[in-house]
Amino acid sequence: MTEELDVLGIGNAIVDVITQADETVLHAQNIVKGGMMLIDEARAAHLYSVMGPATMVSGGSAANTLVGIASFGGKAGYIGKVKNDALGKHFAHDIKASQVEYFTKAAQDGPATACCYIFVTPDGERTMNTYLGASQNLCVDDIDETIVASAKVTYLEGYLWDPAEAKKAFRKAADIAHAKGRQVALTLSDSFCVDRYRDEFLELMKSDTLDLVFANESELYALYQTSDFATAIEALRQDVKLGIITKGEQGCVMVSSKGITAAPASKINSLVDTTGAGDLFAAGFLHGYTQGYELQACANFGALAAAHIIQKIGARPEVNLKELAEQNKAA
Numbered sequence: 001m002t003e004e005l006d007v008l009g010i011g012n013a014i015v016d017v018i019t020q021a022d023e024t025v026l027h028a029q030n031i032v033k034g035g036m037m038l039i040d041e042a043r044a045a046h047l048y049s050v051m052g053p054a055t056m057v058s059g060g061s062a063a064n065t066l067v068g069i070a071s072f073g074g075k076a077g078y079i080g081k082v083k084n085d086a087l088g089k090h091f092a093h094d095i096k097a098s099q100v101e102y103f104t105k106a107a108q109d110g111p112a113t114a115c116c117y118i119f120v121t122p123d124g125e126r127t128m129n130t131y132l133g134a135s136q137n138l139c140v141d142d143i144d145e146t147i148v149a150s151a152k153v154t155y156l157e158g159y160l161w162d163p164a165e166a167k168k169a170f171r172k173a174a175d176i177a178h179a180k181g182r183q184v185a186l187t188l189s190d191s192f193c194v195d196r197y198r199d200e201f202l203e204l205m206k207s208d209t210l211d212l213v214f215a216n217e218s219e220l221y222a223l224y225q226t227s228d229f230a231t232a233i234e235a236l237r238q239d240v241k242l243g244i245i246t247k248g249e250q251g252c253v254m255v256s257s258k259g260i261t262a263a264p265a266s267k268i269n270s271l272v273d274t275t276g277a278g279d280l281f282a283a284g285f286l287h288g289y290t291q292g293y294e295l296q297a298c299a300n301f302g303a304l305a306a307a308h309i310i311q312k313i314g315a316r317p318e319v320n321l322k323e324l325a326e327q328n329k330a331a
Contacts, residue, residue, distance in 0.1 A: 003150065005075045005076065007074065008153070010170065011060050011063060012061070012138075013063060013078075013104070014060040014091075014116045015059060015087045015090060018275065019119060021051075029047065034127055035128070038130055039129050043131070057094075063080060065280070071320060079103050081104055081107060081136075082106050082107070082113040083110065085112055089106075111136075113133055115130075130159075139165040139168070148176040158186060158189030158194070161196070161197045161200065161201075178209075185212035186201075187214040187278065188220075188223065198223060213242070213244070216245065216246045220236065223236075250265065251264040261295055268307050272311050276315020277306045277309055279315055280315070288302075304324060
C-alpha cells in the first residue's frame with residue numbers, strides 16, 4: 001500500500017537559469033517585465049547567450065511548493081516530466097535530495113528538459129521566459145491512481161493548462177482525487193496564464209473541480225477582469241470553496257462562503273528576488289492545512305516561507321523551514 005502523502009504536486013518540471021539585470025536588458029530583448037512568456041528552443045538559446053552571470057537551480061512552480069512542504073516536515077510527492085539528459089538528471093537529483101518522492105519516468109527521446117530563463121531586476125521583480133520542452137509531454141499515463149488517492153491534497157499549477165496532454169492529465173488527477181474523498185488545489189500561476197484560460201479556470205472553480213485556489217492580486221484581477229479588489233473577492237467567494245489571495249507586503253486574504261479573513265506578511269530585511277514567493281507561500285499554507293491548523297496559522301506558515309525565499313536568489317529554501325517556523329512560533 002502506498003504511504004499517505006500530505007500533498008502531491010503535478011506540474012512542469014523545469015530547471016531555472018536566473019540572472020540579475022536592469023530594465024534596459026528587458027527592453028533590448030523585448031521582454032515584458034513581471035510576466036511569464038512561453039518561448040521556443042531558438043529563443044531560449046538566444047536569451048541564454050545574452051544573459052550575464054547566472055545561477056542554475058531546479059524549479060517549476062509546483063515542484064518548488066513540494067520542496068517547501070518537505071522542508072516543513074511534510075510528506076510530499078511530485079509528478080512532472082523531464083528528458084533523460086543532463087538537466088533532467090539535475091532536476092531529478094535535486095527534488096529527491098529535498099526529500100520529495102518523485103514518481104515520473106524520464107523521457108528517452110523527444111524535446112530537451114524544460115528551462116526557464118529568469119531576469120531579476122533591481123526591485124526584486126522576476127520576469128520568466130519558459131521553454132517547456134519535455135514537460136509538455138506529461139500525459140494521462142503518467143498519472144497513477146494509487147499515488148493520487150494517497151494524497152490528502154493534489155496540487156496543480158495553472159501553467160499545466162498550456163500543453164494539451166498535460167491538461168488531460170490534470171483533469172484525470174482531479175477526478176481520481178475527488179472519487180477517493182481527497183481535495184484538489186490550483187495555483188493560477190500567472191496573470192498572462194489567466195488571460196489565456198480565464199473561462200476554463202472559472203469552469204473548474206464553478207464545477208467544484210477545485211477545493212482551494214491560490215492567486216495573487218494581479219491574477220485575481222485578470223480572472224474577473226476588474227481592478228476593484230472588493231468586487232473580485234466577492235466574485236471569488238461565490239465561485240470557490242476556499243480562495244487564498246496573496247498581496248505581497250500586505251499579507252493575504254482568505255475567502256469562503258463563511259467570510260473573509262486577512263493575515264499579515266512576515267517582515268523582511270531586504271527584498272532580493274520575488275521568484276518563488278507564491279510557490280513557497282502555498283507550501284507553508286498547504287503544510288498547515290494538511291496538518292489540521294486553523295486558516296490563520298496556515299497563512300502564518302505561508303508568510304514565513306515566502307519571506308525567507310524573497311530574501312535570496314532562487315525559489316528553493318536554504319534553511320529548514322520546520323526549524324524556522326519553530327523559532328518564529330509561526331503556528
